[in-house]
Structures are given as structure tokens and as C-alpha cells.
Amino acid sequence: MLREGQIRIPSGCAIAxxxxxxxxxxxxxxxxxxxxxxxxxxxxxxGGFAAYGIYPHYRDYYALHIxxxxxxxxxxxxxxxxxxxxxxxxxxxxxxxVKAVNDPPLIWRYFVDPIPARLARSGLxxxxxxxxxxxxxxxxxxxxxxxxxxxxxxxxKGVGYPEDIARFYRLEEYEGYCFTxxxxxxxxxxxxxxxxxxxxxxxxSVVHNGEISSYDTNRRTIEMYGYWCTxxxxxxxxxxxxxxxxxGKGLMFEEIAAVVAPPFWQAIExxxxxxRAFYKYLRNTFASLLVNGPFSIIVGFAGGLLALNDRxxxxxxxxxxxxxxxxxASEEAAIRVIAPDLDRIWAPKGGEPVIVMQGxxxxx
Amino acid sequence: MNFIYPEYxxxxxxxxxxxxxxxxxxxxxxxxxxxxxxASGAKNLAADDSKCVNCQRxxxxxxxxxxxxxxxxxxxxxxxxxxxxxxxxxxLQAEHGGVLLSSMGNPEPYPxxxxxILVNASQVxxxxxxxxxxxxETKVFLGGKPKAVExxxxxxxxxxxxxxxxxxxxxxxxxxxxxxISLTAHECLARAAAELGVMYNxxxxxxxxxxxxxxxxxxxxxxxxxxxxxxDYLNCGAAIEIKMxxxxxxxxxxxxxxxxIGADISRTRMIPEGSDAISPAPHHDIYSIEDLRQxxxxxxxxxxxxxxxxxxxxxxxxxxxxxxxxxxxxxxxxAIDGFRGGTGAAPTRIRDHVGIPIELALASVDQRLREEGIxxxxxxxxxGGIRSSADVVKAIALGADCVYIGTAAxxxxxxxLCRSCHTGRCAWGIATQDPELVKRLNxxxxxxxxxxxxxxxxxxxxxxxxGMGINAIESLRGNRLMLRGIGLNTKELEILGIKHAGE
Numbered sequence: 001m002l003r004e005g006q007i008r009i010p011s012g013c014a015i016a017x018x019x020x021x022x023x024x025x026x027x028x029x030x031x032x033x034x035x036x037x038x039x040x041x042x043x044x045x046x047g048g049f050a051a052y053g054i055y056p057h058y059r060d061y062y063a064l065h066i067x068x069x070x071x072x073x074x075x076x077x078x079x080x081x082x083x084x085x086x087x088x089x090x091x092x093x094x095x096x097x098v099k100a101v102n103d104p105p106l107i108w109r110y111f112v113d114p115i116p117a118r119l120a121r122s123g124l125x126x127x128x129x130x131x132x133x134x135x136x137x138x139x140x141x142x143x144x145x146x147x148x149x150x151x152x153x154x155x156x157k158g159v160g161y162p163e164d165i166a167r168f169y170r171l172e173e174y175e176g177y178c179f180t181x182x183x184x185x186x187x188x189x190x191x192x193x194x195x196x197x198x199x200x201x202x203x204x205s206v207v208h209n210g211e212i213s214s215y216d217t218n219r220r221t222i223e224m225y226g227y228w229c230t231x232x233x234x235x236x237x238x239x240x241x242x243x244x245x246x247x248g249k250g251l252m253f254e255e256i257a258a259v260v261a262p263p264f265w266q267a268i269e270x271x272x273x274x275x276r277a278f279y280k281y282l283r284n285t286f287a288s289l290l291v292n293g294p295f296s297i298i299v300g301f302a303g304g305l306l307a308l309n310d311r312x313x314x315x316x317x318x319x320x321x322x323x324x325x326x327x328x329a330s331e332e333a334a335i336r337v338i339a340p341d342l343d344r345i346w347a348p349k350g351g352e353p354v355i356v357m358q359g360x361x362x363x364x
Numbered sequence: 365m366n367f368i369y370p371e372y373x374x375x376x377x378x379x380x381x382x383x384x385x386x387x388x389x390x391x392x393x394x395x396x397x398x399x400x401x402x403a404s405g406a407k408n409l410a411a412d413d414s415k416c417v418n419c420q421r422x423x424x425x426x427x428x429x430x431x432x433x434x435x436x437x438x439x440x441x442x443x444x445x446x447x448x449x450x451x452x453x454x455x456l457q458a459e460h461g462g463v464l465l466s467s468m469g470n471p472e473p474y475p476x477x478x479x480x481i482l483v484n485a486s487q488v489x490x491x492x493x494x495x496x497x498x499x500x501e502t503k504v505f506l507g508g509k510p511k512a513v514e515x516x517x518x519x520x521x522x523x524x525x526x527x528x529x530x531x532x533x534x535x536x537x538x539x540x541x542x543x544x545i546s547l548t549a550h551e552c553l554a555r556a557a558a559e560l561g562v563m564y565n566x567x568x569x570x571x572x573x574x575x576x577x578x579x580x581x582x583x584x585x586x587x588x589x590x591x592x593x594x595x596d597y598l599n600c601g602a603a604i605e606i607k608m609x610x611x612x613x614x615x616x617x618x619x620x621x622x623x624x625i626g627a628d629i630s631r632t633r634m635i636p637e638g639s640d641a642i643s644p645a646p647h648h649d650i651y652s653i654e655d656l657r658q659x660x661x662x663x664x665x666x667x668x669x670x671x672x673x674x675x676x677x678x679x680x681x682x683x684x685x686x687x688x689x690x691x692x693x694x695x696x697x698x699a700i701d702g703f704r705g706g707t708g709a710a711p712t713r714i715r716d717h718v719g720i721p722i723e724l725a726l727a728s729v730d731q732r733l734r735e736e737g738i739x740x741x742x743x744x745x746x747x748g749g750i751r752s753s754a755d756v757v758k759a760i761a762l763g764a765d766c767v768y769i770g771t772a773a774x775x776x777x778x779x780x781l782c783r784s785c786h787t788g789r790c791a792w793g794i795a796t797q798d799p800e801l802v803k804r805l806n807x808x809x810x811x812x813x814x815x816x817x818x819x820x821x822x823x824x825x826x827x828x829x830x831g832m833g834i835n836a837i838e839s840l841r842g843n844r845l846m847l848r849g850i851g852l853n854t855k856e857l858e859i860l861g862i863k864h865a866g867e
Contacts, residue, residue: 211490213832214839216846224737249513255521264499281523283838284505285513288740292839294490312498312835314491 007232013197013209014041014162014183015317017298017328018338019305023358024324025053028171028179030338034327035181036163037334041209044100046184046196047165048157050205050300053176055152061088061111062130062202065148065155066137067193068106073143080141084133085112093156093169100164105193109154127202127247132226134201139228145194150203151302157182157196165196177358178305180298180328182207199235201243203302208235209330210295210315221288234295241289242299253299253306257353259286261311298328304357313350320345326356367455370413373436374422380430383407387422387431392789392801396422419782421791453712464712467785467795469612469704469749469771472716477723477856478755482865484846485831493830500826501836502533504766506603506743507672507696526696527672529583529603532561533822534760534837537814538701538747538768539585539607539676541567543620543629543641544708544785545774546802547574548810549794552777554578555807556814565768568607568618568643570632576600583674586663588617589643591633595666603697604663605674606656608647611705611748614678614719618643619709624788624797657693664694672696679703679725679748680718684732691733691742699768700725702748706771708795709786722748723762727860730763730842739842753824762860763842776817777810 016034020026028051035047055063064081068074081087090110114129122129134146148155153176156169162183166172182197198205212218212234219229219237225248227240238260245251245259259282262268268279283290294314299306307328309317320327320335320342327335332345348354374395388396393415399408413436423431440448453464486492493500507528514522537553550572553564558581565583566575570592575582584601586593598604609615620641630637650656660673675690676699677683683700690698702722707715726746733739746759747768756767775781778792785795793804825837834840848865849857857864 213486213490213834213846214843217839217841217843220734220842220844221739224734224739250515251513265501265503266499277523278521281521281525284525284528285509287505287509287838288841290836290839292836293486293833312493 013185013207014038014330014334015181015207015209015296015298015328016330016334017178017180017207017300017305017307018325019178019356019358020325021356021358021360022324023053023177025175025177028166028174028176031179031181032163032166032171034329034334034338035166035183036161037337038183038329038331039161039163041185041330042161042183043185044161045159045186046157046182047160047162048155048182048196048198048207049162049166049169049171050148050153050155050180050198050200050207051171051174051176052153052178052203052300052302054154054174055111058089058111059152061113062149062151063154064110064112064134064146065093066108066110067145067147068108069143071106073141074106074108077137077141077144080137081110081112084115084118084129085110086115087112094173095168096170098160098164098168101158101160101168104158104168131201131243135226135228138230147194148200148205150200150205153203153205153300153302155198155200155205157198158193159196178300180205180207180300180305195231195233197233197235198300199231199233199239201239202247203300204239204243204246205300206235206239206242206297208238208295208297210234210297210310211293212238212291212295212310213293214291217288218291238291238295238297241291245286245289246301253301253304253355254353255282257306257308257351257355258282259289260291261308261351261353262290263351264311296330303359304355306356307348307354309348309350309352311351316347318345318347319354328354366414366459368452369438370416370436372416372418372433373413374411374416375432375434376409376411377428377430377432380428381409382428382430383409384427385409386425386427390421390425390791392421392791392796392798393417417782417784417787418780419784419791420780465709465786466712466715466783467709468706468781468783470716470719471783474703474721477721477852477860478749478751478758480850480852480856481723481758481860481862482848482850483754483757483761483828483832484848486833490833492833493835495823495826495830498830498835500830502822502825504531504534504837505529506531506745506765508742509740527603527670529563529672529697530561531563531766533818533825534764534766535756535818535821536562536583536745536766536768537564537773538705538770539565539567539583539605540708540770540774541569541585541591541620542572542632543569543624543797545795546793546797546805547572547628548802548805548807549774549777550575551807552805552810552814553773554582555811556818557581559811559815560818562818563602565605566601569620569629569641570634571597571600572628572632585676586659587643588645588647589641591635591641591643594634598663598666598671601671603672603674604667605676605699606647606659606663606695607676608650608656609676609678609680609701610707611678611701611703611719611722612707613710613714614680614703615645616711616714617645621788626797629797653689653693656690660694674699674745676701678705679720679722681720683720683725684728687729688732688736688738691736691738695742697743697745698729699745699747700729701768702746704749705747706774707785722746723758724856724859726759726764727762731861734842753821753828756821757825757828757840758847760837760840761843761846763844765841772817773814776813777805
């Protein structure tokens with residue numbers, strides 16, 4: 001049986017997200033209960049979480065979470081990491097035995113910073129240096145897989161139902177201002193931890209429900225810009241698109257949404273000349289990065305969340321607000337279970353981004 | 365003495381035939397003769413099969429449906445090596461001592477990769493989209509994309525898009541010159557392109573002044589003969605195409621005989637009436653890639669950098685490296701013409717033995733440009749044997765932005781692929797300059813038939829896109845996961861960049 005990355009595996013899913021715009025930190029308990037309410041949308045073959053604001057003591061260091069298939073991979077990878085990074089701390093990520101979670105790999109965590117001399121020699125900016133190093137590990141070091149690489153955030157994922165994965169990683173012991181969650185329903189059984197979601201690069205993380213029809217167009221385009229789609233998943237390619245457009249091209253998240261899920265031409269023709277020029281420019285310039293087919297995604301980044309549906313809204317997503325907190329989920333029930341009394345709840349239209357920034361409001 | 369027995373035989377059904385004589389008038393080659401018996405006055409119709417090119421004109425126009433053309437069936441002693449066609453060609457050359465000439469695309473039984481590729485559709489895990497109920501977008505822009513996003517002082521995005529061609533669907537009419545085809549045929553293409561919101565390509569013979577009004581839908585061509593090229597011509601079109609080569613005859617030029625250079629063509633091509641119009645094999649100012657760059661920028665200078673420049677090449681063995689060079693030479697669009705591409709006249713040996721299939725050329729060019737990170741710098745247009753909307757879908761999924769349609773457009777105008785364009789006696793009024801024959805093509809019906817064909821293909825493309833769950837054509841471009849090979853070997857699959865059916 002081929003594993004993730006050797007074959008493309010479509011999956012259906014559940015996603016959820018919570019962010020406190022005031023920056024107040026809260027435990028991983030709420031997101032676990034929210035995603036658990038959508039157990040029917042997962043099949044036990046993948047679950048995971050992204051948590052932001054959880055490493056305040058090491059906020060200035062890139063937190064690398066790494067799966068190792070065996071000790072040899074760990075030795076090779078650590079040797080490689082030491083050549084590229086100063087490692088200020090490292091530990092085995094704390095877990096506890098959960099009956100439903102079997103055969104975990106070795107799971108380690110490193111807080112690192114690029115070695116200044118090496119960074120200077122590379123001529124890269126530090127973030128690009130980190131990205132290239134992470135992608136090199138994932139492509140070249142057999143048995144090692146970096147699945148989280150941002151500052152003051154971390155991804156926790158594995159094979160199992162998301163609520164079991166949460167218990168396995170002791171998610172309730174972490175406090176952050178923002179969490180996203182994913183429960184996976186793959187149509188195949190790879191049983192590989194690296195294939196679970198969220199997918200992350202730097203502080204960008206993506207949870208995604210859908211099966212995009214533009215996959216190979218998107219993949220072959222993004223691979224021109226220095227990315228390697230080693231997992232062959234939608235989430236991976238969407239993450240790279242967002243990194244490329246945000247960090248590489250300097251687009252803002254509203255603009256990224258207009259590339260990934262733009263209005264139809266017939267709608268664009270009806271707009272004011274300025275807006276028409278804006279959308280025409282983005283659609284034409286980044287035509288191959290339009291993401292087609294059904295998807296709902298929640299993109300985490302430093303200080304905020306972006307939620308977006310495909311242009312036809314072929315996947316469900318609802319957004320709720322209560323005070324400073326904004327909730328996202330595939331189903332309303334998953335929000336009500338943790339916040340029964342909401343100020344507002346709505347289903348964003350296809351292609352209409354919802355952007356929530358810490359210290360800001362909800363932009364729709 | 366003519367050794368060759370006619371390949372086709374005209375069969376006349378005596379019971380149906382009313383001896384009306386329409387076949388006599390319709391045949392431009394004098395196949396039919398109507399005689400009357402001097403004594404009885406009885407009419408008699410006869411046919412000389414040796415003059416018949418099987419253009420089907422008489423068959424279509426016979427009101428009694430009394431005519432059909434069949435293979436004559438005369439057979440030489442069988443030989444799998446020295447087949448009848450080979451033997452006949454030797455007889456012809458022994459008699460005339462010349463280069464064999466042919467028209468239209470390569471008819472030989474080489475593999476047709478389009479027919480060994482199958483398209484995907486959505487089932488369960490993602491939904492097909494119904495084009496009757498949801499928007500199904502086929503709009504395409506051709507031209508390089510900006511490398512960086514620029515902003516003004518207020519942070520707004522500045523429009524730094526290079527000159528583009530905007531098309532309502534990913535199909536254009538390919539280059540056919542005024543001279544190789546009639547002015548009426550040109551008018552049909554121009555009017556259809558204008559109504560459809562696409563482009564037609566004027567070809568290398570200049571642009572007749574009556575067609576300047578369709579300039580927004582015209583690609584003007586600059587070929588090695590430079591016929592009809594002047595500032596107004598360059599500035600009239602929506603884009604300029606430098607023709608380096610043609611799929612039907614890679615490596616050689618063209619020849620329009622003086623007999624076809626009447627007053628109008630003479631003025632349009634800017635050459636004396638009655639003189640042969642000879643396009644040299646190379647551009648004599650382009651002997652290398654750096655020379656091409658100079659021509660690209662000369663044309664941009666002449667048009668104030670307002671028009672995208674297309675460089676058209678024939679699909680030859682080293683096409684990927686050549687395309688990569690072109691992409692770095694300032695061109696905005698690369699057009700590749702496969703070995704099935706049509707022609708008004710080409711040496712038979714060249715047409716049938718030089719060049720490679722467009723499917724393989726396209727796949728390797730698209731992949732090469734991606735490996736070099738320059739695919740977004742240029743658009744890719746492919747032509748040379750696009751027969752249906754399925755070919756269009758497959759070409760786009762292999763990596764094309766758009767296709768050129770030539771032969772299929774001529775078929776829509778009435779062409780029956782008799783492959784006798786080089787005789788200048790086209791019975792359908794397309795590939796001829798004979799005023800009596802030109803009149804046969806009605807511009808109003810002709811242009812409408814082109815519009816119908818393109819609309820039909822657009823609908824079919826939309827249906828196939830919807831089936832794949834794709835509602836914007838840009839999401840199909842280069843989407844090779846939507847394709848599977850059938851009956852292809854590992855090397856072929858590797859070059860096409862697709863998996864085998866069942867994988």
C-alpha cells in the first residue's frame with residue numbers, strides 16, 4: 001500500500017476554529033469539544049489541531065514539531081538541524097497513552113533560530129531560510145517529517161479521531177488565543193501521521209474540508225516557485241499558495257481570497273471600474289492559483305484567522321460571534337456545543353472571506 | 365503515358381439522374397461532360413474519373429442524389445512493402461521529375477495521442493457542476509504575467525499587466541493567408557472572431573484593407589517573406605505573430621504562384637502582380653535566438669509596446685529547448701504547430717515525415733518551462749490537428765492556454781479535405797482566387813457556420829469541465845491529473861506527464 005505523498009488520497013472532513021480577538025488565552029478544551037461534536041464527519045484516520053500563542057516563553061524562536069519513523073531518522077535530522085539552526089531547547093512532545101491512538105511515531109519539538117553566519121551566507125531572509133530548510137528535511141531526510149515550523153504556535157496531529165488526538169497530546173494543558181481543528185475522512189487508509197491535518201508552514205496553518213478539482217494545476221504552478229508537494233494533499237498545496245501569495249508576493253488576505261476564490265466574471269463585469277480592474281488584475285495575474293472545486297478552509301496565521309469557501313460554496317461553513325470570540329465550524333452544532341448563546345451566527349457565501357485579526361474586528 | 369488508374373470512381377445512378385447538368389457546372393476540374401445526341405437529341409452524361417479529386421462538390425449539389433464517389437478498387441499485385449501509393453508516387457515522379465506536392469495535414473497513420481488520452485469526471489467525493497445552472501467560465505488571457513505586485517503610495521495595487529489578448533473561449537482561428545485562401549474566407553473568419561470575442565490570424569499575406577475594421581480580433585503575422593508588413597498593418601491587429609515555422613512543413617518556406625497574385629493580392633502583399641510570392645525557409649535576419657529577440661523588440665518598438673508578440677514554431681524534436689529560448693527572448697506568447705497541421709501546399713515528403721505530434725511537443729514544452737520557472741512569463745497556444753472539443757480539453761489539461769483551429773474551421777466553411785488546395789481549383793470557394801469559384805462561398809452563411817462550430821465546442825468544453833468539477837478554464841490548464849493514458853507505453857506516459865488508466 002502506498003502512503004500519503006506516493007499517492008493522492010481524497011478526503012472529506014470536519015473543520016473548526018476559535019479565536020479571541022482580545023488576545024486572551026484559553027485552553028485547548030473548547031476546540032476539542034467543538035470538533036468532537038462532528039465525529040460523524042471523521043472516520044478515525046486523521047485528526048489534528050493548530051494552536052496559536054502557546055509558546056510565549058519562546059515566542060522569538062521557530063518551534064519545529066517533527067515526526068520520526070525511527071531513531072536513525074532522528075539522528076540524521078538532528079545532525080542536519082544543528083548545521084542550520086541554533087537549538088535553544090528540545091524535548092519529546094508530552095503525550096499520554098490513549099487507547100484509540102496507536103503506533104505513534106517519535107514526536108519531538110525543537111525551538112530554533114537560524115545560525116547567523118549561515119543565514120548571512122545564504123543571502124536569504126530568515127523566514128525563507130526556515131522554509132527552505134524545513135522543505136529540505138521533508139524531501140530529503142528519510143523517516144523525518146517537520147509538521148509545524150512557526151513561532152509561538154504549534155500543530156498537533158495524528159491518526160485517530162480528533163478528540164482522541166487532543167487527549168493524546170494533552171491539548172487541554174496548552175493555552176492560546178486561537179485554535180483550529182480538523183477531523184479527517186479519507187477515502188483510503190494510509191495510516192500515516194504526517195498525512196493528518198492541519199498542514200503548516202511557518203505560522204501559516206490550513207485546515208480544509210473538500211476535494212479540489214484544480215489540484216494539479218495548482219501543484220504544478222506552485223512547484224515553479226520553490227515548493228515541493230511531497231504529500232499530494234489539497235491542504236499542502238493550499239498552504240503553499242497562501243505562503244507564496246502572502247509572504248512571497250506581499251498580497252493581503254482579502255487579496256489572497258480574491259485569487260483563491262474570485263468572483264465570477266459576470267459579477268466582475270457589474271462592478272465599479274476600480275473594483276473591476278482590481279479583480280481582473282488578480283484573476284489574470286494569478287489565474288493558475290484559483291482553487292477550484294469544493295473546499296472550506298480555515299487559515300491560521302500570526303494574529304488572525306481567514307475562513308474561505310469555494311466560489312459555489314460546495315462545502316458547509318458557519319461563523320458565530322460572542323463578545324470577543326469568533327467561532328468557525330463545518331456545522332452550527334459544533335459552535336453551539338461550546339457557545340450556545342451567540343451574538344450573531346451566519347453562513348458566509350461562497351468566495352466571501354471572513355478575516356478575524358487579533359485587536360481588530362471580524363471582516364467579511 | 366499515364367500509368368496511374370484513378371483512385372476514385374464516380375458512380376452515377378441512372379435511375380435517379382435527371383441529366384440536369386448541375387454536376388457539370390459545379391465541377392471545377394471538368395470531370396462531368398453533358399452531350400446531346402445530334403440525331404435524337406437525347407442527353408448523355410459522362411465522367412472522367414482521372415480528373416476527379418473527390419471534393420464531393422457534385423455529390424452535395426446533385427439535387428437527385430444520383431452521385432457518389434467510391435474507391436475505384438483497382439488493385440496492384442499485393443505487396444506490404446511496395447504499397448500502391450508508393451508505386452503511384454514513383455510513376456508520377458518518373459513522369460514529371462518534380463517534388464511531390466500535397467495540401468492539408470499529414471494523413472499518414474502515425475499514433476494519435478489525443479485518442480489515447482481519457483478525461484476524468486467527479487464521483488461522490490466532489491460534485492460535478494452543472495453548466496446549465498452554474499457559471500462555467502471559459503475566458504482566457506494570453507500574455508506574460510507580471511513578476512511582482514506593485515503598489516502606489518496609498519497601498520493600492522498598480523496595474524502592471526503586460527499587453528494581453530482577451531478571449532471569450534480558449535480557441536482561435538489559426539493563420540491562413542489571403543492568397544492561400546480567398547478574401548471571402550478571410551472575411552468569414554474575421555466576422556466570426558469578432559462575434560465570438562476571439563481572434564483569427566491573418567497569416568503571412570498581409571491584411572486586405574476591407575478587413576482592417578476587424579483589427580481588434582485580428583492577429584497580424586510577420587513571416588519570412590514580410591509580405592504586406594507596414595506600420596498600419598502592425599498597429600491594426602490585437603497581437604503580432606512572428607511565423608518561424610509551420611507544422612505541415614517545418615524547415616521550409618512557402619510559395620504562392622504568380623498565377624494567384626491578382627490586383628488585390630498584389631496590393632495587399634505589396635508585390636508586383638503576377639510575380640511569385642516566395643517566403644524563404646529562414647527569416648534572413650534571424651539566424652539565431654539573439655536575432656529573434658531583436659525582431660521581437662523591433663516589432664514592439666513599432667507598436668509602442670502595446671501589442672503582445674507571438675512566436676510561432678513548428679513542433680520539431682528539440683522543441684522544448686527552443687521554446688525555452690523563445691520565452692527568454694521577449695515573446696509574450698509561444699504558438700506551437702504540430703505535424704498534423706494543415707497547409708495550402710507543401711512538399712509531400714516534408715509534410716508526411718518532418719515534425720512531431722503536437723501532444724508530445726506541448727507536454728514537453730509546458731513541463732520544461734515549468735522546470736525553468738518561466739511558464740508564467742509566456743502563454744502557450746497549440747495547433748496542428750485539433751479536431752474536436754475533446755482535443756481542446758486534452759490540450760489545455762496537458763498545459764496549453766489556448767488552441768489554434770485551422771482545418772476544422774475550413775471544414776465548417778465547406779471544405780471536404782480533398783487535399784488539392786495547391787491546384788487553386790477549390791470547388792468550395794475557399795482555397796482559390798478564381799472569381800467564379802470564390803463566389804461560391806457565401807460570407808453570411810460561412811461566418812455563421814464558424815460561429816456555430818465554436819459555440820458548439822464551447823458548450824462541449826463546458827460540459828466536460830463541469831463533469832470534472834471545474835468551473836473556470838484556468839483550473840484545467842496543465843491539470844494533468846485529469847488525464848489518463850490508454851494503451852501507451854511507459855516512455856509515452858512519462859513524456860505526456862500522465863498516469864495510465866486504472867492507476
